[in-house]
Amino acid sequence: xxxxxxxxxxxxxxxxxxxxxxxxxxxxxxxxxxxxxxxxxxxxxxxxxxxxxxxxxxxxxxxxxxxxxxxxxxxxxxxxxxxxxxxxxxxxxxxxxxxxxxxxxxxxxxxxxxxxxxxxxxxxxxxxxxxxxxxxxxxxxxxxxxxxxxxxxxxxxxxxxxxxxxxxxxxxxxxxxxxxxxxxxxxxxxxxxxxxxxxxxxxxxxxxxxxxxxxxxxxxxxxxxxxxxxxxxxxxxxxxxxxxxxxxxxxxxxxxxx
Ligand SMILES: C[S@@+](CC[C@H](N)C(=O)[O-])C[C@H]1O[C@@H](n2cnc3c(N)ncnc32)[C@H](O)[C@@H]1O
Numbered sequence: 001x002x003x004x005x006x007x008x009x010x011x012x013x014x015x016x017x018x019x020x021x022x023x024x025x026x027x028x029x030x031x032x033x034x035x036x037x038x039x040x041x042x043x044x045x046x047x048x049x050x051x052x053x054x055x056x057x058x059x060x061x062x063x064x065x066x067x068x069x070x071x072x073x074x075x076x077x078x079x080x081x082x083x084x085x086x087x088x089x090x091x092x093x094x095x096x097x098x099x100x101x102x103x104x105x106x107x108x109x110x111x112x113x114x115x116x117x118x119x120x121x122x123x124x125x126x127x128x129x130x131x132x133x134x135x136x137x138x139x140x141x142x143x144x145x146x147x148x149x150x151x152x153x154x155x156x157x158x159x160x161x162x163x164x165x166x167x168x169x170x171x172x173x174x175x176x177x178x179x180x181x182x183x184x185x186x187x188x189x190x191x192x193x194x195x196x197x198x199x200x201x202x203x204x205x206x207x208x209x210x211x212x213x214x215x216x217x218x219x220x221x222x223x224x225x226x227x228x229x230x231x232x233x234x235x236x237x238x239x240x241x242x243x244x245x246x247x248x249x250x251x252x253x254x255x256x257x258x
Contacts (some may be wrong), residue, residue, distance in 0.1 A: 029126075031133060034058075040132040041088060041126070048197045050087045052223060053244075055246060057090070057139060059223060062246040064091045064189045065098050067254050068221035072187045073102065078115045079186040082213065084176050084201070086120030088131050089152050091189055096167050097142050103166050117160070117168045117186075119143035122150075123175045128153040176206060184215040195229065204232045211236050211257060218257045225251035 032042040036055030036210045042048070051197050052059040072079055083091060099116055128150055147167075148163045154173065155161050160170040172179060176192075188210065195202040202224070214220070220238070225243070230253060238255035245252040 003043070017218060030050070037130050038136070038139050041130070041134070045194075046193055046197050048193045051090065052249065054249060057094070057136075058246045059091060060091050060094045063221055063223050063252050064191070064214050065094050067252065068187055068189060068219065069098055071254070072219050073099075073114060073116075075237055076186055077112050080117045080183060080215075081119070081187045081189070082185040082209070083118070083120040083189040084192050086122035086125075086152075086171055087191070088126060088136070089120075089149060090134075090136055091191060092118060092120055092152055092169070093136060093142060093145060093149050094140060096148060096163060096169075097140065099167050100145070100164060103164075114166045115168070116166065117170075119170045119172060119181075121174055121176055121179055123173060125173060126153070132206070176201060177209065178188065180209075181213055184218065185213055186215050186218050188214060188218065188220040190220055190224075195224060195226060202229060202232075204236065207232055208236050213240065214257045216257055220253075220255045220257075222253050223249070225249075225253050229253070 001104045002113060028045065029041050029043055031039050032049055032053070034040050034051065034053050035054045036058040036059035038055060040051040040053070043050075050056070068145050069081070081095070082200070086092060095116065095118065097122065099114055137149060138141060142149070151161060151163065152169055155169070155171060157173050158170065160168050163169050174223040190210070192198055192201040200217055225242060225245070230242075233240050233253070233255045237258055239258050241254040241256070243254055
């Protein structure tokens with residue numbers, strides 16, 4: 001089973017700038033079953049999958065919801081969250097589910113007021129028909145969030161929608177390099193295609209640009225744990241933590257903007 005970090009294919013730098021939507025090319029992107037029984041998508045042009053082949057749901061839960069969202073909300077219950085890139089929306093869906101569960105559990109205990117303002121960047125949005133076939137709603141038992149998930153995919157570009165009292169969602173059809181904001185982020189899910197597949201997203205300049213979009217003490221989580229990547233993060237001004245990865249991998253990275 002290939003690891004996302006090990007895939008290698010030389011691509012022109014602007015391959016995603018000119019990306020053709022999968023809805024126009026149904027035969028190009030295929031559903032790929034991962035080891036935990038959940039599905040992901042495989043892009044043959046990039047020779048990469050949208051999630052770890054060892055488990056799409058396991059990765060979303062461990063790297064993004066666990067090491068990212070749960071960790072951040074425990075310190076700061078009202079946050080702005082940026083995802084690079086939105087893709088199938090699995091990380092976003094599981095984040096909404098986590099916040100809903102927290103609200104229901106916490107309300108009787110501490111009365112914590114959670115609020116998450118999520119912004120997902122996605123230059124090549126997927127057709128919801130294809131995403132639905134992945135079966136995420138059934139897999140994570142999120143039937144009551146089915147309409148929310150559809151709205152995530154079908155909402156107007158750059159319009160913030162209120163998916164619940166505690167979760168606000170916005171999607172921007174743009175690339176990281178073209179995105180800049182004054183409303184800085186407390187948490188970043190850095191879930192780009194692998195460095196060897198899409199190297200332009202992992203350069204020190206790209207990471208420095210990301211750093212500028214974050215609040216001091218803001219947290220960035222990613223599945224990638226490459227040495228050069230971590231050295232670049234330190235050079236830019238992140239404090240880097242190595243954390244155990246989901247089953248099948250060795251490590252993941254969590255970085256704090258200092
Ligand atoms: C590994 S997949 C992410 C999977 C996604 N987080 C999910 O839960 O399905 C990488 C995503 O980044 C998007 N992407 C590609 N280039 C990008 C860029 N320059 N800026 C932001 N997102 C980009 C891709 O289209 C793809 O959807």
